Structures are given as structure tokens and as C-alpha cells.
Ligand code: HEC
């Protein structure tokens with residue numbers, strides 16, 4: 001596609017997305033996925049390939065995890081100013097279509113480069129994370145544990161700080177062990193762990 005065609009398609013999708021959001025019943029124009037996900041690209045990059053250090057990559061994200069995150073933002077469990085209204089919009093539009101759209105995109109690891117010395121320190125510290133996130137950081141859907149690989153380092157670090165302060169899903173019993181572990185880790189080490197997981201492919 002040329003850029004101008006892509007722009008036209010984009011605008012048409014935005015209008016379609018807004019029309020659907022306007023409360024129209026699902027009909028023949030209800031092309032799932034792309035149209036509903038269009039507004040996300042302003043922050044998450046085209047087709048979810050975020051280039052920003054603090055905005056997570058959605059391209060290739062498994063649908064179970066994207067759905068959980070959207071539900072957590074919408075219910076206020078995960079307070080995030082940027083995601084509050086968008087998560088509610090996604091639930092209204094149909095989270096399954098949006099999740100399927102991003103899961104169907106080829107994963108695009110962050111272009112943000114991690115400092116090799118930080119990666120090496122993070123690798124040494126990551127032995128504490130392997131029990132849940134696995135030896136390659138890919139997580140375990142059966143246990144609700146996400147893939148950390150290729151996410152931007154700034155985003156990963158922020159989430160660790162939020163867990164440590166119990167500001168992400170406060171009081172959630174299932175995350176007790178994770179948060180207890182985060183409290184034993186000095187803030188300076190979060191940058192190293194983030195650099196390491198971000199560098200994995
Ligand atoms: C205004 C910018 C912005 C827009 C628009 C936006 N997001 Fe986000 N999104 C963010 C930021 C920033 C975060 C990280 C927030 C945090 O600290 O938890 C995030 C986090 C997420 C996460 C969590 C990922 C993870 O690894 O836990 C998902 C899923 C997500 N967004 C999906 C979407 C979808 C789907 C849309 C479109 C309907 C969207 N976002 C629109 C900025 C945005």
C-alpha cells in the first residue's frame with residue numbers, strides 16, 4: 001500500500017470505528033479487529049508495534065493476556081490515566097475482536113536499545129523470576145503469567161515499581177508472591193531486569 005492509500009484506509013476505519021462506538025448494532029459493516037483497534041495506534045504504534053519506551057508492544061500479544069489487561073484497566077484494578085477510557089471503549093466494541101486482531105499481528109520487539117552492561121546485570125538477577133516467567137521470559141498462559149520478551153524497558157520497569165508499591169492490582173491475592181519478591185529488590189535493579197527481559201526475543 002502506498003502511504004496515501006494507507007491513510008485513506010485508516011481514516012475510513014476511524015470513521016467506521018466511531019460509528020460502531022456510537023452504539024450501532026453489529027451489522028454488515030462490523031468488520032472485526034482492525035477498525036476497532038485503529039485508535040490504539042496513536043500510542044501503541046501501527047498494528048501494535050510500539051516504538052515508545054513506556055508504551056507496551058501489542059503486536060503478537062496473546063489474546064488471553066490482552067483481554068485480562070483491558071478488563072483490569074476498565075475495572076480500575078490497574079489504574080492508568082492513558083488506558084482508562086480506551087479500555088472501556090474496547091469492552092463496548094468487543095474485546096474478543098480487538099484481542100484477536102493484535103494476537104494475529106507479527107510480534108515486533110521494541111526498537112529501544114538496552115545497555116549491554118545493564119542486560120548482563122539483569123540476566124544475573126533474573127534467576128528469581130524464572131520460576132514463574134520461565135528460563136526464556138516467555139511466561140506461562142496456564143498460570144496467567146505473561147511473556148516479558150521484547151517489551152520496552154521503560155514499560156517493564158514502571159510495572160515493577162507499580163507492583164512493589166502495590167499500585168497495580170492492589171490487594172490481589174494471586175499476585176502476593178510477585179509483590180513480596182519485588183519488595184526485596186532495590187529500585188536501581190529494576191532497570192537492569194527490564195533491560196534484560198526487553199532484550200530477549
Ligand atoms: C493515549 C495513549 C494510549 C492509547 C490511545 C491506548 N493505549 Fe494502551 N497503553 C498506554 C500506556 C501508557 C500503557 C501502559 C499503562 C500502565 O502503566 O499500565 C498501555 C497499556 C496497554 C495494555 C497493557 C499491556 C500489558 O503488557 O500489560 C494493553 C493490553 C493496551 N494498552 C491495549 C490498548 C488498546 C487495545 C488500545 C486501543 C483501543 C489502547 N491500548 C490505546 C497508552 C495508550
Ligand code: HEC
Nearest residue numbers: 128129131132133144145146156159160169177178181193
Ligand atoms: C510468583 C510468580 C512470579 C514471579 C516469581 C515473578 N512474576 Fe512477574 N508476573 C507474574 C504474574 C502472574 C504477572 C501478571 C500479573 C497480572 O496479570 O496483572 C506478572 C507480570 C509481570 C510484569 C508485567 C508484564 C506486563 O506485560 O504488564 C513484569 C514486568 C514482571 N512480571 C516482571 C517480573 C520480574 C522481573 C520478576 C523477577 C524479579 C518477576 N516478574 C517474578 C508472576 C510472577
